[in-house]
Amino acid sequence: MKNISIAGSTGSIGRQALEVVKDDSENFKVTAIGAKSNTDLLKAQAEIFLPDYVCLFDETLKENIEGHLPKKCKLVCGQEAIDAVSTLGDLVLNAIVGFAGLSVTLTALKSNKLLALANKESLVAGGDVVERIKIKSSGKIVPVDSEHSAIFQCLNSERASSVDKLILTGSGGPFREILDIDLANITLNDALKHPTWVMGPKITIDSSTLMNKALEIIEAKYLFDISVNRIDVVIHKQSIVHSMVTFKDGATIAQMANPTMCLPIAYALNYPERSLNAYGKIDFSFPSELTFEPPNREIFKSLDFAYEAGSVGKNLPTVVNAANEVAVSAFLNEEIPWLTIFDTVRYCMDNCEISELVSLSDVMEVDENTRKVATDFIKARR
Ligand SMILES: NC(=O)c1ccc[n+]([C@@H]2O[C@H](COP(=O)([O-])OP(=O)(O)OC[C@H]3O[C@@H](n4cnc5c(N)ncnc54)[C@H](OP(=O)(O)O)[C@@H]3O)[C@@H](O)[C@H]2O)c1
Structure with missing residues (x-):
């Protein structure tokens, strides 16, 4: 029996993780669930999975849930909730969206946990600091992002010295066949229509700008200790090949x-074993086609941002992440056009001073300053 804590249990990854747990209830027990604001769903999940701890990150919503939980569940709120969900159980799944996930990543590693990591932003924004903690920790990161899970599986028992390149595949998002699309007039609805994956709103917008792939380049750099110039991106619209490794031979x-996040989630939860339940199994008896093509880097400038930020390192990836979070949030609120997402990130990259990140407070400071610069840039463009 493996005891599991899920940070972000009310989100797209969190909900699918609970499905995987339900499919294999003889092997998994949910020790803690945690979320920010969706108290109705958190209550419903508590009733089904009876975790020891229910962790509510936004303390101001406490009265929505206090007194409404099954007797066995202890409610913790605010920072105590983040600490509890990051330190309980044998395995912590970090399925929080955005920079807020960094503290769960760091606390889980400091507590020597097996960390199933979906929250890519923690590695992009705080990669150097996460690295420092990881070296001292007996914990381990198992990626949940489907591309990184694929690479992790392809690298199984291979020597790092044999690897030539990592190849991240991407569906290309809703605008991969962009010839007849007026980029200046892309609407929120257009950008939220992902062709192959159903995900939370932030990552869906990141997929439309290929910023998701850009963040994944930096995530892969840290996860697999490889320079970004040895990480390629190819557009693979069927989303069947989840990523590849080319070896020196x-x-x-x-x-x-087949595209389903349940497979990489189940892989991470069962690691180092494999799940006995199948997810996304391909039926090869039907004719099918796999296509690969290079991304359009003229339009999707995010990829260049990632190669630049990933090779300069230091605070630049933190700047890219924070500027993108602010811009995506403004686009989701229909305050800026889609193309301004790229302009905001470029502006913040061009207007930051490069500095080393030694501690979490360095990362927090860069994140906070960049959010201010990005917010002012957006206000001036409105
Ligand atoms: N969805 C996918 O298929 C997919 C695939 C690969 C990687 N990922 C990565 O997985 C992570 C989660 O993505 P998602 O699509 O599952 O996101 P999502 O559906 O938006 O869910 C986000 C979760 O994080 C919680 N949350 C939001 N803001 C928070 C904050 N400031 N502090 C603490 N918790 C907060 C939410 O709680 P409330 O809802 O209760 O407010 C929710 O439980 C992201 O980093 C994403 O890039 C997702």
């Missing part, structure tokens, strides 16, 4: 499945 190994 010329061989390329790919991991394939």
Whole structure:
């Protein structure tokens, strides 16, 4: 029996993780669930999974849930909730969206946990600091992002010295066939229509700008200790090949499945074993086609931002992440056009001073300053 804590249990990844747990209830027990604001769903999840701890990150919503939980569940709120969900159980799944996930990543590693990591922003924004903590920790990160899970599986028992390149695949998002699209007039609805994945709103917008792939380049740099110039991106519209590794002898190994996040989630929860339940299994008896093409880097400038930020390192990835979070949030509120997301990130990159990140407070300071610069930039453009 593995005891699992889920930070972000009310989100797209969190909900799918609970489905995986339900499918395998003989092997998994939910020790803690945690979320920010969706108290109705948190209550409903508590009734079904009976965790020891229910962790509510936004303390101001406490009265929505206090007194309404099953007797066995202890309610914790605010910082205590973040600490509890990051330190309880054998495995912590970090399924929080955005920079807020960094503290869960750091606390789980400091507590020597097996960390199933969906929250890519913590590695992008705080990669150097996470690295420092990871070196001292007996904990381990198992990626949940489907691309990084694929690479993790392709690298199984291979030597790092044999690897030539990592190849991240991407569906290309809703605008991959962009020839007849007026980029200046893309609406929120257009950008939220992802062709192959159903995900939370922030990552769906990141997929439309290919910023999701950009963040994944930096995430892969830290997860697999490889320079960004050895990480390629290819557009693969079927979303069947989840990523690949090319070795120095010329061989390329790919991991394939029909698109479902349940498979990488189940892989991480069962690690180092594999799940006995199948998710996304391909039926090869039907004719099918796999296509690969280079991304359009002229339009999707995010990829260049990632290669630049990933090779300069230091605070630049933190700046990219914070500027993007502010811009995506403004786009989701229909305050800026889609193209302004790229302009905001470029502006913040061009107007920051490069500095080393030694501690969490350095990361927090860069994040906070960049949010101010990005917010002012957006206000001036309205
Ligand atoms: N969805 C996917 O298929 C997918 C695939 C690969 C990687 N990922 C990564 O997984 C992470 C989660 O994505 P998602 O799509 O599941 O997001 P989502 O559906 O928006 O869910 C986000 C979760 O984080 C919680 N949350 C939001 N803001 C928070 C804050 N400031 N502090 C603490 N908790 C907060 C939410 O709680 P409330 O809802 O209760 O407010 C919710 O439980 C992201 O980093 C994303 O890039 C997602």
